[in-house]
Amino acid sequence: MPQEVQGIVARSKGAPVTLETIVIPDPGPGEAVVKIQACGVCHTDLHYREGGINDEFPFLLGHEAAGTVESVGEGVTNVKPGDYVILNWRAVCGTCRSCLKGKPWYCFSTFNASQKMTLTDGTELSPALGIGAFVEKTLVHSGQCTPVDPEAPATAAGLLGCGVMAGLGAAMNTGNVGRGDSVAVFGCGGVGDAAIAGAYLAGASTIIAVDIDDQKLGWATDFGATHTCNANETDAVEYIKSVTGGNGADVCIEAVGNPHVYKQAFEARDLAGTVVLVGVPHPDHTIELPFIEMFGRGGSLKSSWYGDCLPSRDFPMLIDLYQQGRLDLDRFVSETISIGDVEEAFHKMERGEVLRSVVVMP
Ligand SMILES: [Zn+2]
Numbered sequence: 164m165p166q167e168v169q170g171i172v173a174r175s176k177g178a179p180v181t182l183e184t185i186v187i188p189d190p191g192p193g194e195a196v197v198k199i200q201a202c203g204v205c206h207t208d209l210h211y212r213e214g215g216i217n218d219e220f221p222f223l224l225g226h227e228a229a230g231t232v233e234s235v236g237e238g239v240t241n242v243k244p245g246d247y248v249i250l251n252w253r254a255v256c257g258t259c260r261s262c263l264k265g266k267p268w269y270c271f272s273t274f275n276a277s278q279k280m281t282l283t284d285g286t287e288l289s290p291a292l293g294i295g296a297f298v299e300k301t302l303v304h305s306g307q308c309t310p311v312d313p314e315a316p317a318t319a320a321g322l323l324g325c326g327v328m329a330g331l332g333a334a335m336n337t338g339n340v341g342r343g344d345s346v347a348v349f350g351c352g353g354v355g356d357a358a359i360a361g362a363y364l365a366g367a368s369t370i371i372a373v374d375i376d377d378q379k380l381g382w383a384t385d386f387g388a389t390h391t392c393n394a395n396e397t398d399a400v401e402y403i404k405s406v407t408g409g410n411g412a413d414v415c416i417e418a419v420g421n422p423h424v425y426k427q428a429f430e431a432r433d434l435a436g437t438v439v440l441v442g443v444p445h446p447d448h449t450i451e452l453p454f455i456e457m458f459g460r461g462g463s464l465k466s467s468w469y470g471d472c473l474p475s476r477d478f479p480m481l482i483d484l485y486q487q488g489r490l491d492l493d494r495f496v497s498e499t500i501s502i503g504d505v506e507e508a509f510h511k512m513e514r515g516e517v518l519r520s521v522v523v524m525p
C-alpha cells in the first residue's frame with residue numbers, strides 16, 4: 164500500500180518551500196523505502212529551489228541523510244528492513260565504461276528508484292540528487308543505501324551523504340594528500356572545512372585556510388588549519404608562498420567554484436603540485452590562464468565529483484574514524500531544526516551563519 168507522509172517541496176522557481184503530503188509507493192524491484200532520521204540542509208537544495216540545477220519542478224528537497232530501511236523490493240540483497248543506512252547519490256552500476264575500467268567512483272550510470280514519489284494529486288516529484296530526504300520516508304534504489312554502525316547518530320552520519328564527503332574526498336581521494344604535504348583550502352564553508360579535516364586526517368603538516376570571513380577562518384582552525392588567510396586583507400597567493408618556503412602548496416583545493424579563486428589556487432601551487440576543484444562553477448563563467456604555466460608548472464588540475472567517493476568503501480571507514488574520535492563530524496552540525504524550518508535554514512546558509520543546519524525527524 165502506498166503511504167502518505169510529510170515532506171518539503173519546492174513548487175516553483177524562487178518560491179519559499181512548503182510542507183506537503185507526499186505519496187510513497189511500495190518499493191519495486193531493486194528499491195527500498197527508508198525512514199529518515201536526520202537530513203542536512205545543503206547549498207544544492209537551495210540551488211534546486213532557485214532553478215539553478217534544472218526546471219523539473221516540483222522538487223522533493225533534501226539529500227544528506229541517514230535513516231533506517233523500512234522495506235525492500237524484489238531482488239534486494241545489499242540491505243534488509245531494520246538496517247541503519249547513509250543515503251548516497253552514487254549507486255554504482257558496475258557495467259558502464261568507467262566501472263568496467265575499475266573506476267566505479269566515476270560511475271557514469273548511477274542508479275535511482277525507477278518509481279516516482281508524487282503529491283496527492285498525482286503530480287510526480289523530482290527528488291533532489293535522486294534522493295529527496297526532507298521527508299518522513301523516501302523511496303530510493305537499494306544501492307543508494309550504505310549500511311553503517313547504528314551507534315553513530317544520524318545527525319552526524321547523514322552529513323557523509325553529500326557535502327562533508329565531497330570535502331573529505333577532495334583532499335583524501337582526489338588530491339591524494341599524504342603525510343607531510345602542504346595543503347591550501349580556498350573557501351571554508353562545510354565543504355572546505357571538510358577538506359581541511361581530510362587533509363589533517365591524511366597527515367598534512369601545513370594546512371592553510373583561505374576565506375574572506377573571519378568567523379569561517381575560526382571554524383577552519385577548529386578542523387585542523389595551521390594557518391589562516393583573510394583574502395580581503397592579505398594576498399592569498401603571496402601568503403601561501405610565504406608559509407611554504409616560497410614554493411606554494413603541494414595541493415590547492417578550490418571549494419568555492421569561482422574563476423578568480425581558482426586562479427589563486429592555480430598560482431599558489433608548488434611545481435608538480437595538484438589543484439583540486441570541488442566548488443561548483445556557475446554555468447556562465449569562463450577562465451583564462453597562462454597556457455605556458457599550465458605546462459611549466461607540471462602536476463595536475465583535477466575536479467572532484469562527490470569527493471570521488473565510493474560509498475560502500477568510504478562511509479563505513481569514515482564512521483569508524485568518527486567513532487574513534489579522529490573525525491569530528493558533530494562539529495559540522497551548527498544546529499538541529501525541525502522539518503518546518505528548512506526555509507529559514509536556507510536564509511541562515513545564505514548569510515553564512517551556519518556550517519550545517521540538520522533537520523531531525525520526529
Ligand atoms: Zn557504472
Ligand SMILES: [Zn+2]
Nearest residue numbers: 205207325326
Ligand atoms: Zn549536497
